[in-house]
Amino acid sequence: MLVMNWMSQPAITLDIEDSAEDALRLIKKHEIHMLPVMQNGQIVGIVTDRDIKNAFTSEIPPQKISEGRHTFARIEIKKIMTPDPVTIADDCTFEEAVEKLLVHKICGLAVVNQQQEVVGVITKSDLFQLILILTGFGRKGIQMGIELEDKPGCLKEMTDIIRDYGGRISSILSTDERAGMGNRRLYVRVFDIDSPSLQHLKGVIRKKASLLYVVDHDGKTRETFATAFDHNVMQK
Numbered sequence: 001m002l003v004m005n006w007m008s009q010p011a012i013t014l015d016i017e018d019s020a021e022d023a024l025r026l027i028k029k030h031e032i033h034m035l036p037v038m039q040n041g042q043i044v045g046i047v048t049d050r051d052i053k054n055a056f057t058s059e060i061p062p063q064k065i066s067e068g069r070h071t072f073a074r075i076e077i078k079k080i081m082t083p084d085p086v087t088i089a090d091d092c093t094f095e096e097a098v099e100k101l102l103v104h105k106i107c108g109l110a111v112v113n114q115q116q117e118v119v120g121v122i123t124k125s126d127l128f129q130l131i132l133i134l135t136g137f138g139r140k141g142i143q144m145g146i147e148l149e150d151k152p153g154c155l156k157e158m159t160d161i162i163r164d165y166g167g168r169i170s171s172i173l174s175t176d177e178r179a180g181m182g183n184r185r186l187y188v189r190v191f192d193i194d195s196p197s198l199q200h201l202k203g204v205i206r207k208k209a210s211l212l213y214v215v216d217h218d219g220k221t222r223e224t225f226a227t228a229f230d231h232n233v234m235q236k
Contacts, residue, residue, distance in 0.1 A: 003097050004090035006130050007111045007120035013038050014047065020055050020075035023047050033125075036110040036118050037081045043110055043118050045081035055080045087112050090119055094130060097122055136170040141191040142198065145212030146205060150176060150184035158186060158209065165201040168192045185212070195219065 012030050014023055016039040023035055027049050037045035055075050088097055088109045100109060101124060108123035148154050159169060167190040179185045193201065198216070205211050213224045 001094040001130070001134075002090070003088055003092050003094070003111055003122055004120070006094065006126055007090070007122040008032070008126060009111075009120035011036055011110065011118045011120050013043075013118060014077055015039070016044060016078045016081075018077050020052050020077065020080060023077055024049075024052050027052070032121070033123065034108045034121065036085070036121065037077055038118070042116070043085060043087065043112070045078070045083045046085040046108075046110065047077055047081040048107065051080045051082070085110060087118075088122065089113070094127065098127055101127070134171060135173070135187075136189045139170065139191070140217035141170060141189050142167075142193060142217065143213075143215040144186075144188045144190065144205075146186045146188065146209050147179055147183050147212055148186065148209035150179075150182055154184065155186065158205070159188075161204055161208065162188065162190055162193075162201065165197045165204075166192055166194075167201070 012026055012032060013036045014026065016037055018037075026035060027033065034046055034048045036043050037047055086100060086104050086106060086109060088100055088111055090111050090113050097109060101107070108121055110118050111120040111122055113119050146158060148158060155172075155174060159172065162169060170189040170191055172189075173187040174184060176184050198214075202211060202214060211225055213222070215222050
């Protein structure tokens, strides 16, 4: 999953000589939260809606609030932007974008191509939306958390069991994070299992592995099992 496939494009940008009023107008018009700032075709900064809000409150004293619009128009973007912004290449992966946002504690990134041209923007909101798409959340279904021994073929064995009960697997995530030593956790979204089949399936899974939870979005039921917390408690 590459950034170029999920970024917002084209990038809405500002010129370094623009004002805070220009930035606010673009943010409201396009319903966005950040703008790359350009100078001679190169990105030199980032300005966010928070920067603009802070500039308004700091530059305009309460007694002159009626003059706010006139004063706001004189605030230069270059005085409130964050210079030398963190960017990401359009051929980087989704995971690399998330890592940059976390490491630098920022809410969005300007996306550049091989010629260092700004071609888009990717934000936390874009990445959250992608997570929902990948996990199939909008389509409901049944979610299961399963912990099993991390050995060759373990994933196929478990997915084959689910399919034997008529389950159509929409998404599956696998990790050894928060699992017991030598184990792996699977997070699966499944469709097309009726209630009686689901009850039998849970029994079969519990003979093979630890069932952590079952959330049936269609049937509006939730089950959480003690094993979902055992390892976390032991590790503390």
